[in-house]
Amino acid sequence: MTVNTAPVSAGQALDILRAAHAAQAAGHLTASWMLHGRPGIGKTEIVTQLAAETGARLFDLRLTTIEPQDLRGLPFYDHATQRTIWYRPEDLPDDPARPAILFLDELTAAAPTLQPTVYGLLQERRVGRHRLPDTCLVIAAGNGIDDGAIAYDMGTALSDRLIHLHIRAEATDWLTRYAVPQNLHPAVITFIRTRPDLLETTEDSLRRGLTIACTPRSWARVSQILHALPDRRLRDPAITGTIGDAAAAEFLLLVEELATNVQITDLLAAPRSRRPDLYPPTMTGLTALTYGLIGAANATTMPQVIEVMAELRHLPRLRPDAPFARLPLAELTTHGFELLIQKALSQNLTDAFRTSAAYAEYRAERQVQGLE
Template sequence: MSVNAMTVSAGEALEVLRAGWQAQAAGHMLASYMMHGRPGVGKTQVVEQLANEIGARLFDLRLTTIEPQDLRGLPYYDHDTQKTKWYRPEDLPDDIAHPAILFLDELTAASPMLQPTVYGLLQERRVGRHCLPDNVFVVAAGNTVEDGAIAYQMNTALSDRLIHLHVRAAAADWLDNFAVPRGLHPTVVAFIRTRADLLDTTERALAEGQLIATTPRSWERVSQIMAAVPDRRTRNVLIAGTVGEAVAAEFAMIADDIAATVQVQDMLEADRKARIALYPASMHGLNALIYGLIGILDARNVNGVIEVMADIRDLARLREEPEFKRMPLGELTTYGFEGLIRKGLDLGLGERFLSHDAYKTYAKERQEAGLA
């Protein structure tokens, strides 16, 4: 059974859930949400980010690891009333003073025996005699049978209790809203910027009968490997075991090129004439440089970072290599400054950009060209 909901990126899913929480907090709508999506597309990160934004305690229930009684609680005999009562499980929120998110993960992989117990939480917001406070936001997530994951078909009784979102990986969204803000390794970010088709290869791997596919989650792991494992041979073995041998081989070639040509700290320390000679003469290298500059930006180096970024647009004039004349240097510079400014505003450095001569010249040129 296909998920006939609108397909959204992880960033768009976060926007929808944020709006849902705001509507619930204002007393306008009380609903439960379901994110469908392949393994590793970022469903859990979306919920974690929302919890951080709204200051909510996150109750993360992996439904494949619990039994119905784990949600219902345990019975005990009350001798005074001569009735059986229930101890409420600690995994369900009950604090009316602070917001909470109840995240029912792996819903479609949960035992069918558990689903009737979950129905009450999703629709009536209660299980047994325990009712969820109105400040609890309920989100579920799961894979589909078509994703190659362990999953049961969702029945109509359960489906009707949810607002459904079909989450798919989108390279631009992942780069702007996850990879760059979280400081993933510049080589990984640069690679996906130029090979967006390799962000998620789950469908291709399933069609070809391959065990390993790339996902946003696996590229985050590659970033960790790049930062933690200095030995090239060992690192390549680990990356091949994470994204598959063919993709890992292509990534290794780009990683070697970037490692040989991108020296962010050396460029910041060099004078302008010497610095021009240090710019990498490849798209992968320039993308990695841009993300390296965004990652390293702080109050101490902001002037140098702005200068290095601004000079990218003039490389076709300042360098003799023909490669620079074929590159969209203006677009790269604009994209780089957009990322720099986003981070600079978060760090309180906005005025440093506006007062810097190199940035003012760049902004004036864009305005005169009708691009600002």
């Protein structure tokens, strides 16, 4: 069956669930949510981040690995009262004083015999005699039958108990709200910025009968590989086995270019007079440098990062022998500062901007140009 709702990005889905969590805490809305999306698109990461932000305890139930009794509990015969009582499982929230998220993952792949047990959790927020506390937000997730994953059609009795969010991969959203804040490798960020069509290729891979597809999850794994395996003889096959040979061939060319031209540590350590010669001479290299600077920014390096970022727009004057004059460096500088300020705000590093002469000069120029 088709999920007949407008798709949203992962970032939008997180915003909606943040609002849902706040609304439920205020007693305005109590509902169960369903995240639809292809494998690797970030459904689990959304729920994990929401739990971290709200301080909620996360109860993560993978429904493909449990039986009905794992939710309902097991019967016990009380001979004194001549009744059967149930010992409920420990994997369900029960503390009304602490926020919780009950995450029912792989709902569409769960055995049909389990679904009637799930109905009560989604609608009545209870199973057997155990009732979920009001502080518990219920979120389910699953793949569709057309996504190449094990899945069953969702019946109307199940779908009617849920508010459905259909998540799609969106490159700009993924870059600004996940890849940059998570400090993924600059090569990954730069590549997806220039090839957003390769962020998620599941549909194309299924159509062509290919086992491996690019997904947001696989690109995050590529970032880990780049950091963990410096030997290209080991690194390249691992990356190819993660995103497939066609995407890997193109991506690894970029990795080699950046390894040759982008030296972030040297730039930050160099005196100002020597810095212009260390900037990479291509737009791809400068883009990777920008993301690398954001990743390298911390309480110690932030002043130097601001100086190097601000200097980008002056490269045509500082290096007239290089092709910088033809590149949109003002736009790149603005984009870099927007992301750098976001990081500074999230990590309480804004004092470096207030005391930076380089940033003050940059702001003054923009004000003269009417851009602020």
